[in-house]
Amino acid sequence: MAFVNLKRKEVQVKIVYYGPGRGGKTTNLEYIYKKFRQRIKTEMVAIKTHGDRTLFFDFLPFDIGKIKGYDVKIQLYTVPGQVKYNATRRLVLRGVDGVVFVADSMAVRREKNILSLKNLQENLSTYQKHIFRIPLVLQYNKRDLAKQGIPLLSLETIEKDLNSRLKAPSFGASALKGTNVVPTLKKIIVMTMASIQKELK
């Protein structure tokens, strides 16, 4: 449940970008930060290893203004995708309101996507959250690699692998080039706001 400060009329919405390692979660946030830095007027926090991998999490907060008289503050987080950091992933998921699952479109990453989605389901369940109920958007990243001759999973295959039961909104994307980064973000925010409104009723 989002943090709602009735006195200050403020709502904090936590959205987590989840997915396998090197799938492009941080790149999503970096694109948003670089592209809209002037507008969102906040700093992005990233804690990386020497190999430029996310060690703890990335954090990008920004305001979207007033909705129904409440100041809405969006907080975007990523989790470290590497398998060994599950405790951190679980920790970052605490209090999550919406999830963007960033899948890697490369054919060789097929199994990693599936395992990561399963891991998301398990970690959500530790907070009594259900993957079928939480606002969720799937993003099939790295579609641009097809032009370089790298074998990619077809959108149909990846959709079947990950989304045949979830039936969540999904986008093919290139976080590096910015394709569908913003539509993904808009979608998850709108879904999450609707979900919060429903919970507050």
Next chain:
Amino acid sequence: MENNNGDTVAGEAGKRLDDLFGEAAAQGNEAPAVRDGDGEESGDRAESGGAPTGDLKEILLSMDWEIDDRIMERLMAEIERLKGVFEDDRIPLMFLRLMGSAGKYVKIHKAGAHPAAVRLLSAVYGDLETILSAGEMTEAEKKRILLSRVKEFKELKAAIDRRRAGSGGKGPAPSGTGKGAAGRDAVGEDTVSAPPPALAPHEAFAMAVEEIKDLIRAEFRAIRAELKLWRDAE
């Protein structure tokens, strides 16, 4: 954040985001979605205008051609999935429980099931589709439809019991009726009856105890659900 007028928070959030990120679209950085957001307005993919029950409809239509193990497994699995989806939405959940109970009976008896049971499955699905797609239907109307189906279900169970008594009593009636099909999962007579012969006596006993516990829990759930319906209707 309370919604006191017709505008939704989601709609307003969408406008704010268009103001904030509008430039991205203008620069051609949007590609069509693979699956667009049925869930956009609700935040719950389950409640998006009838779409979540699409697979259920397909399965029920295929039952017109053949009722076999595969199709019945699919039906039960889809009902279970939808129960999770509509966990917090009482009336659709009760329709699904009703379908689960009737489905379990048909799964056991297949083509030998009472013909009214298969018809009832389709009818309950039709009602479910109606209440999910009818935006302006009041809760009272939905309850009226639900109660009418529950009544029909109870009549079916009685008819099956009569038929069974007449033929020497083989096979169970749908288990979701009794104290109220609407609030009860498909556990019951058909699972509490004789344990599999291969089990050791102590295992069979332990299993029977567990099944009886499940049955009691299911009965209590049914009673609670029916009391709630009754209170809400007053």
